[in-house]
Amino acid sequence: MERPTWAPGEVDLERPSAARVYDYYLGGYHNLAVDREFAEQAMQAMPELPLIMRTNRAFLRRSVRYLVGRGIRQFLDLGSGIPTVGNVHEIAQAAAPECRVVYVDKDPVAVAHSQVMLEGNQNASVLLADMRDHESVLASDAVTGLLDLSQPVAVLMFAVLHFVDDDSHVEQTVRGYLGAVASGSYLVVSHGTHEHVGERGKQVERLYTRADNPLHPRNRAQVAGLAEGLELVEPGVVYLPSWHPDSPEEVEDHPERSSTYALVAFKP
Numbered sequence: 001m002e003r004p005t006w007a008p009g010e011v012d013l014e015r016p017s018a019a020r021v022y023d024y025y026l027g028g029y030h031n032l033a034v035d036r037e038f039a040e041q042a043m044q045a046m047p048e049l050p051l052i053m054r055t056n057r058a059f060l061r062r063s064v065r066y067l068v069g070r071g072i073r074q075f076l077d078l079g080s081g082i083p084t085v086g087n088v089h090e091i092a093q094a095a096a097p098e099c100r101v102v103y104v105d106k107d108p109v110a111v112a113h114s115q116v117m118l119e120g121n122q123n124a125s126v127l128l129a130d131m132r133d134h135e136s137v138l139a140s141d142a143v144t145g146l147l148d149l150s151q152p153v154a155v156l157m158f159a160v161l162h163f164v165d166d167d168s169h170v171e172q173t174v175r176g177y178l179g180a181v182a183s184g185s186y187l188v189v190s191h192g193t194h195e196h197v198g199e200r201g202k203q204v205e206r207l208y209t210r211a212d213n214p215l216h217p218r219n220r221a222q223v224a225g226l227a228e229g230l231e232l233v234e235p236g237v238v239y240l241p242s243w244h245p246d247s248p249e250e251v252e253d254h255p256e257r258s259s260t261y262a263l264v265a266f267k268p
């Protein structure tokens with residue numbers, strides 16, 4: 001297969017990438033035939049996947065706006081993905097231009113595109129790293145050059161922790177970042193669950209064992225456990241559409257169709 005100009009040399013052209021598959025669900029162009037075939041197979045089991053991803057992006061926008069409204073000016077977006085419409089720096093800097101944002105992803109396509117998008121933006125940068133290694137991420141030039149950890153930071157983990165297999169790893173990662181940031185910081189999480197999809201979800205999980213990032217959905221109690229020691233912002237751990245909808249009409253009859261829990265929590 002011919003390598004597209006936007007795919008760095010280290011990209012495996014034969015293996016679906018969670019970042020590029022997600023880009024395809026969202027209608028983006030930074031995906032390969034192998035990703036599109038994979039996504040189409042997943043959508044046979046769960047045709048609602050593209051809607052779930054759009055609902056996740058809508059939660060990202062609402063929660064970032066909410067945090068700017070609470071005075072947050074620093075954002076660390078872990079597992080930030082391939083840039084799409086309404087990225088964190090765009091939302092935050094539209095509301096308060098002084099906002100500073102560091103993106104972190106381990107996918108080379110996601111990072112290459114973020115670099116292009118951020119050219120000339122003094123208040124945003126991107127780091128190629130495994131976000132589970134919180135010590136390296138926090139000590140990186142990208143983070144230390146832009147974020148002041150003595151001041152509150154929003155630690156964003158949108159649709160990324162369900163790509164971390166081991167529960168203790170997930171916990172260590174969240175604790176690692178939240179332990180390092182100042183009081184007044186926030187944790188924001190969206191996390192896939194298959195509590196309401198049964199066998200259809202299992203099919204998607206089996207499929208994702210072929211991708212670079214296998215999928216590990218968790219239940220509500222497990223997701224709520226991520227905010228232990230923090231204060232959950234109302235309404236707590238809810239399905240994506242139910243977290244601070246822009247208007248009452250936005251809450252669907254069946255928010256559980258989003259198959260994704262959302263939470264925002266405050267570090268006292």
Ligand SMILES: C[S@@+](CC[C@H](N)C(=O)[O-])C[C@H]1O[C@@H](n2cnc3c(N)ncnc32)[C@H](O)[C@@H]1O
Nearest residue numbers: 019022079080081105106107130131158159163
């Ligand atoms: C489904 S996308 C979500 C993108 C974005 N956060 C959003 O919600 O729109 C998941 C992203 O997490 C990244 N990712 C998965 N595991 C990661 C890890 N251990 N470290 C850094 N990035 C990771 C993938 O490369 C992918 O870009």
